[in-house]
Each structure stands twice: as C-alpha cells, then as structure tokens.
Amino acid sequence: MHNNRTTITQFLIEEQRHIQGATGDFTALLNDIVTACKVISNLVNYGALVGVLGSADTQNVQGESQKKLDVISNEVFLKSNEWAGHVSAMASEEMEDIYPIPEQYPRGKYLLLFDPLDGSSNIDINVSVGTIFSILRGPEGLTKPTVADFLQPGVKQVCAGYTLYGPSTMMVLTTGSGVNGFTLDQNIGEFILSHPNLRIAPDSQEFAINVSNMRFWKSPIKRYIDECLAGKDGVRGKDFNMRWIASMVAEVHRILTRGGVFMYPLDSKNQDQGGRLRLMYEANPMSFIIEQAGGMSTTGHERIMEIQPTSVHQRVPVILGSKNEVERIIAYHLTEN
C-alpha cells in the first residue's frame, strides 16, 4: 500500500540532499511545523466537541477580536517550534512583539513567521481555514534577534507554505524549486505527496474579490471587474465566474488548482493602513508560492516579494494569480488617471 507514497519527510530529505552544506536543521524545523499543523488540524476537525469554537474575548495587535482557535493555534505553533534549536525567534499575526526563543532553549539559525489561523471569520461556520508560514535566515552568530532581523524582503524567504484545513487537510510548500502539495493521511498521521509540481494556468476566467467593498475601489480594479462582469459581450469576449471564500489560504489553493486571480486591493477604506492583508505572514509567503508555480503577485504597482518591509505587521495591497490576468491588472494601474 505504501510503496509509491512519499511522505513529506522523505520528500524534504531527498530535496535537501541536493543542497550543498545542508545540515538537516531545515528539515527538522519543517517537521516541527508539520507537527503543529497536525495538532491544529485535529482541533479544527473536532471543533465544538473540544470547545474550540467561538470568540476568545480578546483583541490582537491588529485591533481584531480573536477567536479561541487564533489564540490556541498560536500557542501550538510556539510550543512546537521553540524547543528544538532550529529557530532563534518567531513572529505571529496574534502577537504584537516578536518572540525570541526562551533562554532555556538553544537558538537556531532560522526565523519563523506565521499566521496561525487564516480565515478566522469562517471557523464557527465550518468553512475551510488554514495556517500560513514563512521561514527566513536569522542573524549571523545566532545572536538574539531584533525586529530589524525580520524585516527582509520576500525574495529572502528560504521556504513558504500553508496548511489548508478543508474537506481534507493539505500542506503546500516551496523552498524555491517549485511547489508541491501533500495530503494528510489521517490513518497513519502522515502528509503524503499528492500534488507534485503544481503549476498555475496563465489565463483564467475566475476572479475573487470582496465585492461588498466595490464603492471603495480605485479605477483600475473597477475597470477590471466591470470588464469581467460584462462577460463575452464585453471587451474580454468571455464570461467570468466569481468566488469569495474569505479564507486567503483556500483562495490561493483554488488558484493553484485551477487558476484565477485573488485581490484584496488598496481601496479608500483600507488605504490609511496600507491595505488589508499582512505582508510578512500572508502576502510574502503566498507570493513566493504563487511565483514558484508560474503565477504573479503584485500590489498593482510593485512586485510584493521586492517590498522592503518596515514593520512586522505591515499591510499591503494584494493582487495575485494567473500571470496574464495579473499583467492586465498591472497595465490598468499604469494607465490609471
């Protein structure tokens, strides 16, 4: 039964064998992240039976009210990754400050950033949610990291991934040589390679945007969506479909699976805060994955992966997906009046 089934650990070890000077630290870190996601997958699956639904009656640094699973998933990620000596500090959507590894544990050479539970508004309605993570190199000499050590552009990422807690639990990740998907076999508790070398179709007829924000949109986005909605009788000469799951992980997974574009653009409602989604643990990791699968990711004006971060919780406009559609949206921004 298991002869042609590659576990994520086997896959990573084989991949690391091709890397000069690989020490195994990276594979071990990924294994700790995998363990954390298995624990979260279990909690999400049991939901009300283990009392993890509902609000935590607390607010995070973004001023958002936290769900119990936001807080619990954050704790699971910290505890799974702080002890083994692979990371020197972490940063999370749910924590205002960076989290240096407690003194009793050895410091490692990596920095780990994560959105422990993405799509929080969907938890209580049993719709797909996820976890997003990004790995950067820490400061030389394993010195105690500062915020400045985290502020590296997306192109510096060593690895990016997400776990989707949907009808099945899947982990999708890149280390810079393509994108691969793994499905959790609940029976043996292992992620098995199920979607090797994911590629995004350059063209698509499906867009995802929160249309309830339409009155706040800027003209390039209005123009693009109007043309999609005009369908085959309009300038695009083809009909478009729309999706909005309100879980970025699920939207990106759909795009990796069948193409499309996902947008949370800058609009007159979110422009004071620079956008809605967070650069370091949402936009950058998803952009690395999308680009590695042949897609594009932009703010409309610049490649997201080249943005020089100024803070750990910085927000940015996000437009990503099928290359030819994203290029069209960039062109509309260039001709914006």
Ligand SMILES: O=P(O)(O)OC[C@H]1O[C@](O)(COP(=O)(O)O)[C@@H](O)[C@@H]1O
């Ligand atoms: O509530 P809206 O405007 O539909 O926004 C949905 C977006 O917000 C998010 O839920 C934000 O992420 P968190 O749930 O991690 O805070 C994204 O996953 C999703 O794309």
Ligand SMILES: [Mg+2]
């Ligand atoms: Mg999120």
Ligand SMILES: [Mg+2]
């Ligand atoms: Mg979140």
